[in-house]
Amino acid sequence: MLSKELLKEISLPALLLDLDAFDENCKNIAGKANGKTIRIATKSIRSVSLLRRILQSNQVFKGLMAFTPQESIFLSEKGFDDILLGYPCWDMDALIKIAKINQTEKKIILMVDSHEHIDHLQRIALKTEGTFYLCIDVDMSTTFANLHFGVRRSPLNHEEAVLQLAKKIKQSTKLELIGMMGYEAQIAGVGDFMPSQYLKNTFISYLKKKSIPEVAARRTKAIKKLMNEGIRLSIVNGGGTGSLHTTTLEDCITEVTVGSGFYSPLLFDYYQSFSYKPSLFFALPIVRKPAPNIYTCLGGGYIASGATGKDKVPKPVYPIGGKLIPLEGAGEVQTPVYFEDTTLKIGDAIVFRAAKAGEICERFKEIICISNQQIVCRFDTYRGEGACFL
Numbered sequence: 001m002l003s004k005e006l007l008k009e010i011s012l013p014a015l016l017l018d019l020d021a022f023d024e025n026c027k028n029i030a031g032k033a034n035g036k037t038i039r040i041a042t043k044s045i046r047s048v049s050l051l052r053r054i055l056q057s058n059q060v061f062k063g064l065m066a067f068t069p070q071e072s073i074f075l076s077e078k079g080f081d082d083i084l085l086g087y088p089c090w091d092m093d094a095l096i097k098i099a100k101i102n103q104t105e106k107k108i109i110l111m112v113d114s115h116e117h118i119d120h121l122q123r124i125a126l127k128t129e130g131t132f133y134l135c136i137d138v139d140m141s142t143t144f145a146n147l148h149f150g151v152r153r154s155p156l157n158h159e160e161a162v163l164q165l166a167k168k169i170k171q172s173t174k175l176e177l178i179g180m181m182g183y184e185a186q187i188a189g190v191g192d193f194m195p196s197q198y199l200k201n202t203f204i205s206y207l208k209k210k211s212i213p214e215v216a217a218r219r220t221k222a223i224k225k226l227m228n229e230g231i232r233l234s235i236v237n238g239g240g241t242g243s244l245h246t247t248t249l250e251d252c253i254t255e256v257t258v259g260s261g262f263y264s265p266l267l268f269d270y271y272q273s274f275s276y277k278p279s280l281f282f283a284l285p286i287v288r289k290p291a292p293n294i295y296t297c298l299g300g301g302y303i304a305s306g307a308t309g310k311d312k313v314p315k316p317v318y319p320i321g322g323k324l325i326p327l328e329g330a331g332e333v334q335t336p337v338y339f340e341d342t343t344l345k346i347g348d349a350i351v352f353r354a355a356k357a358g359e360i361c362e363r364f365k366e367i368i369c370i371s372n373q374q375i376v377c378r379f380d381t382y383r384g385e386g387a388c389f390l
Contacts, residue, residue, distance in 0.1 A: 002016065002283070002318060003373050004348065004349075006370065006373050006374070006375070007283055007349040009375070010283065010349075010368060010375070012283050012284060012285040012349055013282060013283065013285065013298060013299050014283050014364070014368055015280070015360065015361065015363070015364035015381070016281045016283055016368050017050075017263075017279055017280055017368065017370065017379075018277070018280075018281070018370060018371075019369045019370060019376060019377075021277035021278065021279035022050075022053075022279040022280075025262050025264060025276045025277055026053075026054055026057040026262060027057070027058070028276060029241075029244065029276070030057070030058040032244050032245055032248065033060045033248060034249060035248075036060075036253055036254060036256055037060055037061070037062040037063070037254070037255045037256075038060050038061050038062070038255065038256055038257070039061075039062065039063040039064065039084060039237065039258075040054055040055070040061060040063070040257070040258065040259060041065045041067075041086070041259025042064050042065060042071065042259070042358075043067040043086075043259065043390075044262070044358040045262060045358055046358040046361035046362070046382045046383075047361060047367055047380065047382070048078050048380070048385065049379035049380065051064065051075075051080070062082065062255070063082035063083070063084060064082065064083050064084070065084045065085075065086045065237075065259075066083050066085050066086065066108075067085075067086055067087060067390060068085075068087070068089075068390055069085060069098060070094055070389050071382075071389040072094075072098065073094065073097050073098065073101065074387055074389075076108060080106075081107060082107060083106075083108045084111070084135060084235070085108060085109065085110050085111055086111060086257075088110075088111050088114075088117055089111075090120065092124065095110075095121070095124050095132075096127075096128055096130075098110070098132070099124060099125060099130025099131065100128065102131050102132065102133060103130055103131070108133070109133045109134065109135050109178065110132055110133065110134055111134075111137050111181065112135070112136060112137065113136065113138075113154035113155060113156050114155065115165065118168050118172070118175065121175060122172050122174060125172070125174030125175060126174060131174055131176060132174065132175050132176070133178050134169055134176065134177050134178065135177075135180060135181050136156065136162060136165055136166060136177070136180045136181070137153060137154040137156065137183075138154055138156045138162055138181065138182040139153060139154040139155065139156055139157040139182070140182040140183055140215050140218065140238070141157075142215070151183075153183065157218075159221045159224075159225040160225070162222045162226070163222075163225050163226060163229060163231075166229075166231050170231065177231065178233060178235055179233055179236065180223065180235070180236050180237070181236075182215070182218070182219050182222075182237075183239075183257075184211065184212075184215045184240075184243055212246050216246075216250050219238060219250060219253070220250070220251075220252050223236060223252045234254070235254055235255060236252050236254045237256070238250070238256055238257075239253070239256035239257060239258070240257060240258065240259070240260075241259065241261035241268070242268075244261070260356065260357040260358075261276050262276075262279070263279050263280035263357040263358075264277055264278045264279060264280075265278070265280065265304075265356050265357045265360075266311070266315055266353050266356075267304070267311060278317075280353070280354070280360065281317070281318075281351050281352065281353055282302070282352050282360060282363075283349045283350070283351045284297035284299055284352065285348075285349055286346050286347065286348050286350060287334075289345075289346055293338055293339055293340065293342075294325070294336050294338055294339075295336070295337050295339065295348075296334050296336040296337075297334065297335045297336075297350055298334060299332075299333060299335065300314065300331060300334070300335030300352065301329075301330045301335065302314055302330065302354055302359070302363055303330065303355075304354065304355035304359060305356065305359060306356075311355060312356075313329055313355060314330050314352040314355060315353050315355075316337050316350050316351070316352050317351055317353050318351035319339070319342055319344065321341070321342065322337045322339050322342075322350060323337065323338045324336075324338075325337075325338055337350055361383065362381075362382075362383055363383075364381055364384075365381060365383050365384035366378045366379065366380055366381060366384050367379045367380075
């Protein structure tokens with residue numbers, strides 16, 4: 001854990017990376033590839049320097065999955081040449097730029113899941129005389145009775161629908177189908193080891209186990225359907241940090257996407273099937289002491305996205321024993337923390353972990369990297385490079 005002496009050297013608030021833990025997470029994630037390649041989810045990293053560090057750490061890491069078209073263009077300009085855009089894009093200006101980029105040796109692959117997407121891209125491709133490389137997004141959510149288990153992404157939930165969209169793409173001379181993606185969010189992104197929630201954990205764990213073979217079967221059926229029609233894909237993408245150990249076992253998968261595991265935020269404490277080392281922290285200065293045992297920090301209201309709940313707020317982790325005050329929580333400009341017993345005083349720092357990974361990087365311009373209780377380097381975040389996408 002960070003020492004008081006080191007924290008006194010840093011201007012606060014600050015975003016801090018335990019570089020040794022980060023590198024160990026890279027090594028452990030690479031070791032779970034099972035012969036597949038691993039694409040990096042950029043939204044969970046949001047630092048060009050750290051994306052490069054991951055790619056250089058092991059040859060199993062290949063390519064990026066971006067989250068907006070503007071980010072894809074930004075990363076291409078930074079020298080990355082294998083970028084899969086994880087979500088559909090409609091922005092005309094961005095698509096025209098991507099069409100031009102695809103005329104070079106670099107490649108930005110677009111995600112589609114509807115005939116409207118295809119028609120839109122076809123019009124732009126004809127206008128620009130460019131080419132779009134496409135990946136079909138297939139729904140991997142599962143249904144048990146009336147329960148929808150998963151996220152609302154693609155409408156393509158049957159192999160016949162996938163085939164019809166693929167055929168439409170094949171009819172175009174300007175669109176090239178090269179991939180299929182299916183993200184099983186109900187396995188990769190749902191914790192099943194939440195504190196004091198035994199019944200819910202048991203239920204979620206059961207649904208996840210039931211979903212794994214169904215997801216694998218649906219993905220295999222879609223690929224076989226395409227192959228029977230003579231359609232071959234170079235990319236079959238799936239998974240996430242939370243499903244890396246199961247998705248990589250599927251024969252049809254060529255690559256998996258991983259992002260959050262490199263930082264291992266709070267939400268990743270609540271999984272039974274794997275464990276990585278927390279590596280990303282933020283430190284806030286104590287600026288007032290309004291009452292005995294309460295220490296109020298500057299800033300701190302970095303609440304994670306998704307369905308609201310206690311699991312989305314940051315957690316004070318150093319010094320040990322700190323707790324947020326229920327009626328105030330983590331605030332935009334101040335965050336009070338309660339300690340039963342501590343020697344903290346005004347001017348000291350309290351260290352927190354965020355609930356999710358890359359989102360916290362939008363609040364800071366740099367990531368201060370620490371190894372053996374020493375600052376070894378500083379990496380810009382996207383925000384530090386003047387970029388903001390979502």
